[in-house]
Amino acid sequence: MTAAEQRHTEKMRRVQASRRAMMATKTQEKGLLIVHTGAGKGKTTAAFGMAIRTIGHGMRVGIVQFVKGAMTTGERAVFDAFPDLVTFRAMGEGFTWDTQDRARDVAVARAAWDEVARMVADPSYAMVIADELNIVLRYDYLQVADVLAVAAVRPAMTHLVVTGRNAPAALIEAADLVTEMTQVKHPFRGGVKAQPGVEF
Amino acid sequence: MTAAEQRHTEKMRRVQASRRAMMATKTQEKGLLIVHTGAGKGKTTAAFGMAIRTIGHGMRVGIVQFVKGAMTTGERAVFDAFPDLVTFRAMGEGFTWDTQDRARDVAVARAAWDEVARMVADPSYAMVIADELNIVLRYDYLQVADVLAVAAVRPAMTHLVVTGRNAPAALIEAADLVTEMTQVKHPFRGGVKAQPGVEF
16 A cells, blocks of 8 residues: 555545544434425425435335426336335326416315325324425415424424525424535526436 | 416516527537536536436436445446446456555546447447546546547537546536535534435
C-alpha cells in the first residue's frame, strides 16, 4: 500500500467511526409524516418507490390518487402483481382543468380523503400515500386542518406520505421528513413528450 | 350552477385549451440522460420508481448499484419478482468509509461502470440506472469523461439514469432531465433511525 493509499485508509477509518457514533444515536422508530413537494419531477415516483420498498418487506401499502385517476401508469401494473399488499384507489377523475366542475372536484377530493382516513385508521397498512393531495389543498377542495387532524391520530408506526407541488406551510411544519424536488432541466422544453417509464 | 362555479368552469376550459396546445408541441420521443442529485432523499427511490414504471410497460431495466451493494433493500425483493425484465447488479461493496481501500474501490467502480456500458450497448434495455454513480465520480474513482462517452453512443431510445449527490457540472450540462432533491426536513436529526419502507 502506498503512502497516499495509507492516508486514504486512515481517513476513511475516521469517517467510519464518526458515522457509526452518529448512527448509534438514531434509535427511535416511528411512523413518519412525509412530504414530497416542489416543481421538479420525482415526487410521485419517489413515493411509489417507497411503496415498492414497503411491499418488498412484506408490509401493506395503501395508495390514493387525488388527481391522476385518468392516467394509466406502468407502476399500476406492478402494484397489481401484489394484490395482498397493495390497495390502489385512483379516486381523482383527471386534472381539474379537464373536469371543469368545481362542485364535482370538491366531492371527489372529499371522497378520496375519506378513503385515506380509512386506510390510516387501519394499522395493517404500514404506509399510506396520498398522491397529489397538495394539489387539491392548493385549490381549497379540502382543508389542511382536516389532513392534520387525521395525521395526528394515526397509529404510531404508520407512515403517511403526501405528494404534490405547493405543499401548505402548515403541512410542512407538521411533517417529519420533507423533500423539495427542484427542476434543474426538463426535456419538455426541448419538445420531448411524456414517455413510458419516465413520466407514466 | 352558480355564477362562481360558471366562472371556474370557463377558467378551467381556458387552462385546458392552453395545456392541450402546449402539449401538442411535444412530439419527440428519445432516450433521455436523467440525473437525480442533491442532498435530499428520493434520488434512488425515484429512479427505482421509474424502473417500476418501465417494468409495468413490459420493458427491460438494468440497474447497477455503485456503493450500496451491502444493503439489503425492499425494492430488491420486488425486482426479483420480474426476472425477465430486471437485471440488478449490486456491484458496490459498501460505503467507501467501510472499505477503506482506495485501490479496491477504484477497481470496483470500474467493473461496475463496465457493466453499465454493457447494458447501455444492449438495445433490449429500455432504461439503465447507474445508482450512486455520482459518488464514485466525486471521489475520482471514475472519470466523468468516460461516463459521457458511453452516454453519447447509447441507442437512441435508451434512458440512462444517474443518481447521487454532487453530480459533476459536465454531467448536468450533458443531461436532458435534471432534478435536485433538496432536504427541507429530515427525521434523523430528531433521533429517528433508518426504517424499512422509507430508507431501505
